[in-house]
Amino acid sequence: MPKDLPLITTAPVVRRDAARNREALLRAAAELIESCGVDDLTTEAVAARAGVGKGTVFRRFGSREGLMASLLNHREEEWQASVISGPPPLGPGAPPMERLLAFGASRLRHHREQAALIEAAGTTWGENYAVLGFVSLHVRMLLSQLGVQGDLGYLATALVAPLGVPVLRQLMDAGGMSEAQVVAGWNDLVARVVAQPSATRSS
Amino acid sequence: MPKDLPLITTAPVVRRDAARNREALLRAAAELIESCGVDDLTTEAVAARAGVGKGTVFRRFGSREGLMASLLNHREEEWQASVISGPPPLGPGAPPMERLLAFGASRLRHHREQAALIEAAGTTWGENYAVLGFVSLHVRMLLSQLGVQGDLGYLATALVAPLGVPVLRQLMDAGGMSEAQVVAGWNDLVARVVAQPSATRSS
Known part of the structure; x- marks a missing residue:
């Protein structure tokens, strides 16, 4: 139980400092990733650049993975806002249809840009159902506007799946496909899903 | 440089012992997973059941993850043989078309059965391009036999992607879909991909 009155007035100051440190650390991490990449990023370097102690990184984000996940959430929010x-x-x-094709190309680009960060954030972020839910719901809404019949929830998730980081690594890093080829392939997939009432359902 | 002749004759014995221990450990791990699940599996319990020391697990498989990956490879080989x-x-x-639909249902079932093991094997196995390559090539061959036009490599990978463990967890564990619903959704997706020349390509 707190018994010192000053706590009541210092608490907001602590929270303001915490918020300021949090922002400074996220900005520092983003700048260091920009110049040196994700793999070489150390919590020491982020703390030094933000002008705080290393302990502050762990107090604000829990771990290096947690810092990566917060940075990723910040960028995901910007992407979702767009x-x-x-x-x-x-x-x-x-x-x-224009929105759907723009979504695919933009999501692919976003995942390629954030791939190293997504992998560094690991399971802290990797199975983020809130994010998966947003993108699936968006695609589902567009499929509905396009008059597609069928299990739109499943079809939306199936269209989103090949835009995930592991599949893009398989196609582009291991398989040597260009971004243009992957976008063309995804657009073709969308055209087939949208154009054709299922033979299975109509039979 | 070896200078003791006995090495030449003892080496095959060591290799035979190693192979026997390896098999005993894989069998013990499979039996323990069957009865207790993956999460509670300890290397101590596997070693004890196989009648070897704990050090043998690490000599044969490197780590608990390595043991999981080897068990997974064994099951994957059985599935590929089928x-x-x-x-x-x-x-x-x-x-x-019958082979393609049977592939989808079987791959989904395989992934559901092995999901905990795949996650326990982590990155040791998770991004196994040899496995991804096999399944993509198989689907690509079937699409070709079905006369599908377009970038069959991309379409095959896109059809395989929604059968991955993270997507199945999203649809079934988080989303509450039944196995029958997911199979029906995948079959519908396949029918659309196979039936329809792309509107994009024909325009």
């Missing part, structure tokens, strides 16, 4: 309220065709205002 | 030379419709002899 889908929800950014300019068309990714954002609202374009016809649904 | 595709290559097992009875139809999964194995050869059925029409390509």
Whole structure:
């Protein structure tokens, strides 16, 4: 039980400091990743650049993985904002097929840019159902607007799956496909899903 | 440089012992997983059941993850053998569409059964391009036999992606879909991919 009145007034100061440190650490981590990549990033370097002690990194983020996950969440929020309220065709205002193809290319680019960070964040972030839920729901909404019949929840998830980091690594890093080839392949997949009532369902 | 002649004759004995221990450990691990699940499996328990010292586990498999990966490889080989030379419709002899639908249902079941093991094996096994390559090539061959036009390598990978463990966890564990619903969704996806020349390519 706290018995010192000053706690009541110092608590907000602590919270403000914490928030300021958190932002400074995220900015420092982003700048270091920009110049040196994710693999060489140390918590010591991030703390030094942010002008705080190394212990502050662990107090604010729990671990190096936690710092990566927070940075990733920040970038995911920016990307989601561009889908929800950014300019068309990714954002609202374009016809649904244009939005869907813009989504695929943008999601692929986002995952390629964040791949090292996603892998560094590990299971802290890797199976983030909140993120998967957002992208699946967005694709499902567009499939519905396009008049696609069938299990739209399943089809949306199946269209999102090949845009995941492990599949992109398989296709591009191991398989040597270019970004343009992968985008063309995904657009073809979308065209088949959207154009064709299922032979299985109509039989 | 070896200078003791006995090495020449003892080496095969050591290799025979190593192979026997390896098999005994894999069998012990499989039996323990059957009764207690993957999460509670300890290397001590596996060693004790196989009648060897704990050090033998690490000599043969490197780590607990390595043991899981070896067990997984063993099961993957069995599954691949059933595709290559097992009875139809999964194995050869059925029409390509029947083989493709049998592949999807069987791969889904295999991944559900091995999901805990795949996750326990972690990155040792998780991004196993040899396995991904086999399944993609198999689907690509069937798409080709079905006369599908387009980038068959991409389409095969895109059809395999929603059968991966993380997507199945999202659909079934987080989303509450039944195995029958997921199989029906995948079959519908396949029917769309196979039935329809791409609107994008034909325009």
